[in-house]
Amino acid sequence: MRKSVARRAAVKAAVIGSTVLLTPLFGATAATAAPAPEQLRAEDLPAELVQALSRDLNMTPTEYLDRAARAQQLQTYAAEFRAERPDVFAGAWMTPEGKPTVAVTSPDAARVASDDGYTTRLAPVSAAALETSLTQMNQWVAAQPRDISQLINSIAIDFLNSQLIVNVANTPLAHVLNLPTLIANIKVVLSPEGGGPVEHRPMGGDTYISAPGSLDDAELKAVDVCSFGFNSVDSAGNALNISAGHCNPNIDKGDEKASVYGPNIRNIPASPQLGTFVQSELGGPSTLDYSVIQLNERAVGAGMDQPSVRGANGTTLTITGTADPVVGAPVCKSGQSSTFTCGFVVADRVETQLFTTEGDAKVVRGFASSACTLGGDSGGAIVSGTLALGITSGSNAADAPDCEKANIALAQYGGTATLGIPIRGILAHADSSSGGGIGSGISVRTRPNAG
Known part of the structure; x- marks a missing residue:
């Protein structure tokens, strides 16, 4: 079976690190617009995650948890501020020093946010205007022939600089691409050409494999390798797991159901079944990329009814709640290929086109982070602090053999970038479409911190 671009997790997420330079520095006093989300204690974080925080972010566990909590406070305040002043709100983010910042288009609005304890910035364009430009740009891309539209890897809103970031392939045709001049505030970023296919090797931990039919099928040429995301449960008590929609080999085919297996690397056909895809979404009106896997008794018996995630063979992290992406918030992700890796949210709204094996274009919307993601990490959990933030859809490093080589190869293009799908958007859509x-009533399994 030939793998589609989406299924290989070769999503070219926006490489916008050059426009949002984030460094792990602290020292700011956070505004207190809302109570801090519940987190584990710093000493309760797994050793492997602590190592990733030090290696990737130069942060201590306490700094990581504190900044993640303050980012969620900012998100709550910004949502309320925008609801009250939709015409002047221009974005919100955490600065490199960890200061929560609110951008507005009028001095009066700036005084309100400043009085509430936030750093402010006057911006020339409101968030609503940038989102209108994003919609217009997507409409223009959708109207182009495929040989033109496939040059557009992704489009993101850069609230820090009041502009859209259009990431295009670094090819001769892309160099002469005539972008629409009526859409203001566009910056074009060139990305490297995609590499060859990745040879996925099943691993232990959070790995699963899937195929369109039986693993015993003599005609089966390959299996898809992805990562389990967050263990979940619905109102009827069904044990579920949230992963990536493009990991379902039968998406858009019949009832879309396909089995999920724990890989037996010595004998793939003998791999034990752990569940079945029961709901999958890739693009469409929702612009999401997610799947819901119904876990069987074997999976539940193995502990997949617990509120925890892990990277490959690493130690586990307990999930204590859910969160929204905020620019500048620290994030870490788990996955079967790259284990725990960490970075920052560099854009809270990114849209990219995926092409299926049938040639259909799918627009997917999510957030971008600088964490390294490799092929096979699709569907894996992304956390901020100990809060569920989203699942991995893809990255610009999907074809790299490891994160060290990916960081070197992509440094000139702004570094690694991962496209994540917000968990709260997934939960809302999965519930409404059930x-x-x-x-129905799906929620991420969590264990609130009682300490």
């Missing part, structure tokens, strides 16, 4: 069946 029809009252499996997935």
Whole structure:
């Protein structure tokens, strides 16, 4: 079976690190617009995650948890501020020093945010205007022939500089691409050409494999390798897991159901079944990339009804709640290929086109982070602090053999970038589209911190 671009997790997420230079520095006093989300204690973080924080972010566990909590406080305040002043709100983010910042288009609005304890910035364009430009740009891309539209890797809103970031392939045709001049505030970023296919090797931990039919099928040429995301449960008590939609080999085919297996690397056909895809979404009106896997008794018996995630063979991290992406917030992700890696949210809204094996274009919307993601990490959990933030859709390093080589190869293009799908958006859509069946009332399994 030939793998599609999406299934290989070769999503070219926006490489916008050059426009949002984030460094792990602290020292700011956070505004207190809302109570801090519950987190584990610093000493309760797994050793492997602590190592990733030090290696990737130069942060201590306490700094990581503190900044993640303050980012969620900012998100709550910004949502309320925008609801009250939609015409002047221009974005919100954490600065490199960890200061929560609110951008507005009027001095009066700036005084309000400043009085509430936030750093402010006057911006020339409101968030609503930038989002309108994003919609217009996507409409223009959708109207182009495929040989033109596939040159557009992704489009992101850069609130820090009041502009859209259009990431295009670094090819001769892209160099003469005539972008629409009526859409203001566009910056073009060139990305490297994609590499060859990745040879995925099943690993232990959070790995799963899937195929369109039986693993015993003599015609089966390959299996898809992805990562489990967050263990979840619906109102009927069904044990579920949230992963990536493009990991379902039967998406858009019949009832879309396909089995999920724990890989037996010595004998793939003998791999034990752990569940079944019961709901999958890739693009469409929702612009999401997610799947809901119904876990069987074997999976539940192995502990997949617990609120924890892990990277490959690493130690586990307990999930204590959910969160929204905020620019500048620290994040870490788990996955079967790259284990725990960490970075920052560099854009809270990114849209990219995926092409299926049938040639259909799918627009997917999510957030971008600077964490390294490799092929096979698709569907893996992304956390901020100990809060579920989203699942991995893809990255610009999917074809790299390891994160060290990816960081070197992509340094000239702004570094590694990962496209994540927000968990709260997934939960809302999965619930509303369940029809009252499996997935109705779905929520991430959590264990609130009682300490």
